[in-house]
Amino acid sequence: MKYIQKFIHITITFFKAIIRLILGLRTPKGLLALFLALLIYYGWAIAFIVYGSIVKNPWFISIGTSVMVFWMAPLTPFWALTIFTTLFIQRVILRDQKTQSFRKIYQMYLGDSKSKSDDKLIALVEDKTDFADPTPEELEASNHQESKDL
Known part of the structure; x- marks a missing residue:
């Protein structure tokens, strides 16, 4: 019975996290x-x-x-x-x-259990992909482009 309650708790927590991510x-x-x-x-x-x-x-x-x-x-x-x-x-x-950047998503869900290897993982993913936070100039250019499209 204890394992069933734990599984139900994990399932509910998991789907709440998915919903938060989708809303994000x-x-x-x-x-x-x-x-x-x-x-x-x-x-x-x-x-x-x-x-x-x-x-x-x-x-x-x-x-x-x-x-x-x-x-x-x-x-x-x-x-x-x-x-x-x-x-x-x-x-x-x-x-x-x-x-959302990979760093924000990673910290949102695994931020409390952070180790030194986590920082290396984030840096590697952000260096090798386009999932880093946009710079203020990129955000401004994106907002300017959206207003021009409207």
């Missing part, structure tokens, strides 16, 4: 990136369910449903893949300068 996307481009990432990983399962419902084939419905239920579990890599894909699409493909 803040921009329409971020929500579009999340939608695209979900379609990449979940789209075929949803298509199986829809197709199975249309042609009344229980095999397609059961495969699509079982895939969705399995990947929704908190201990699967689905959410990590989806969030990193979302951030990649938002920052690199859609060129949204208001994307």
Whole structure:
């Protein structure tokens, strides 16, 4: 019974963290990136369910449903893949300068248990990718470009 309560607590905490991260996307481009990432990983399962419902084939419905239920579990890599894909699409493909940096995301969820190797990991990721905090000049240029587009 103790393990079940602990699992329920971990599951609730995990999904609250996912919701906070999704709400942190803040921009329409971020929500579009999340939608695209979900379609990449979940789209075929949803298509199986829809197709199975249309042609009344229980095999397609059961495969699509079982895939969705399995990947929704908190201990699967689905959410990590989806969030990193979302951030990649938002920052690199859609060129949204208001994307949260890897440093902010890392500190938001793992900031309390920080060690020296964590700083090296953050520096490595920010040096090798485009997930560093935007400079004030980049933010100003992004705001100027958005106002020009409107």
